[in-house]
Amino acid sequence: MANRKKPTEPAVTMSWSQQSPIDLGKSLYTPDLPALSFNYNVTLTGVYDEGHNFIVDLPETNKCNPSGNPPPPVATICYDGIKCPLVKIHFHGPSEHSIDTVDADLEVHLVHKVPTFPEAYPSAYIVVGVFYDKVASKSKRKVAKPKEFGVVMLRHFFNSVATGKHCVDPSVFVALPNYDFYRYEGSLTTPPHSENVSWIVLKEHNKLDSADEIAVEKDATESARDLQPVNRRFILRNFK
Ligand SMILES: [Zn+2]
Numbered sequence: 001m002a003n004r005k006k007p008t009e010p011a012v013t014m015s016w017s018q019q020s021p022i023d024l025g026k027s028l029y030t031p032d033l034p035a036l037s038f039n040y041n042v043t044l045t046g047v048y049d050e051g052h053n054f055i056v057d058l059p060e061t062n063k064c065n066p067s068g069n070p071p072p073p074v075a076t077i078c079y080d081g082i083k084c085p086l087v088k089i090h091f092h093g094p095s096e097h098s099i100d101t102v103d104a105d106l107e108v109h110l111v112h113k114v115p116t117f118p119e120a121y122p123s124a125y126i127v128v129g130v131f132y133d134k135v136a137s138k139s140k141r142k143v144a145k146p147k148e149f150g151v152v153m154l155r156h157f158f159n160s161v162a163t164g165k166h167c168v169d170p171s172v173f174v175a176l177p178n179y180d181f182y183r184y185e186g187s188l189t190t191p192p193h194s195e196n197v198s199w200i201v202l203k204e205h206n207k208l209d210s211a212d213e214i215a216v217e218k219d220a221t222e223s224a225r226d227l228q229p230v231n232r233r234f235i236l237r238n239f240k
Contacts, residue, residue: 012124018195019228020186021096027182027235034080035238036128036179036200040171044086046072047158047166052223054089054158054166075170077112077128079200084112084126086170091154092224095131096189097182097201104131104205107224108154108173117196123185124194129201130173134208176204180239189225203239 046057059071075086088111095107110128117124157173158166180203187195 012194012196017231020189023098024182025100027237030236033238037078039076042073043169045167087113096224105134106132123198124196126198131205132208133205183236
């Protein structure tokens with residue numbers, strides 16, 4: 001009997017029942033979830049500003065240093081025994097995920113590529129979501145529906161370097177007292193909405209203070225996708 005041929009392109013299963021973002025309010029305490037760790041103690045020097053996305057250059061693509069210069073540094077997370085490089089950073093304002101229908105003022109998405117997809121891990125990406133609150137508006141965080149759209153970019157964390165690219169210290173986005181998190185299986189929140197994303201949304205919120213320069217780009221009308229049905233999924237959390 002012949003073995004089945006492996007697909008040449010990783011298949012993305014689209015059931016349209018595992019879409020993101022969702023409300024994370026009804027979660028299940030699961031104490032034995034794998035721990036999450038950040039290896040973010042590097043300054044990334046090969047970051048492209050693509051308007052709404054900051055794309056991180058990786059050694060294998062190494063577009064910044066085609067002439068054999070040292071490869072750009074890499075920031076990684078380790079989750080479930082897998083080391084995944086940070087490949088993309090972008091922001092949503094207000095947050096895409098909510099807790100008991102309460103939005104945060106901003107959500108940063110730290111997109112990590114899973115190197116063992118699809119052979120050994122079912123998701124192509126592990127995206128870490130981190131909420132931000134404006135200090136002044138803490139008491140009225142509940143955002144009326146429909147959401148007011150707008151992309152809020154924390155551009156002042158990204159500095160130009162001589163190559164024309166940008167550098168960033170990614171640890172500024174995860175400078176939090178702990179890494180308690182919500183965890184579920186979902187999708188990209190922008191087209192093609194592929195259902196190949198493992199989501200980790202941190203419980204602790206960052207603070208936006210008045211020193212943060214926030215530029216709102218009014219032309220970006222899809223910056224926070226509407227909440228999607230949870231359907232038959234479980235939302236897990238690693239904290240009581
Ligand atoms: Zn996003």
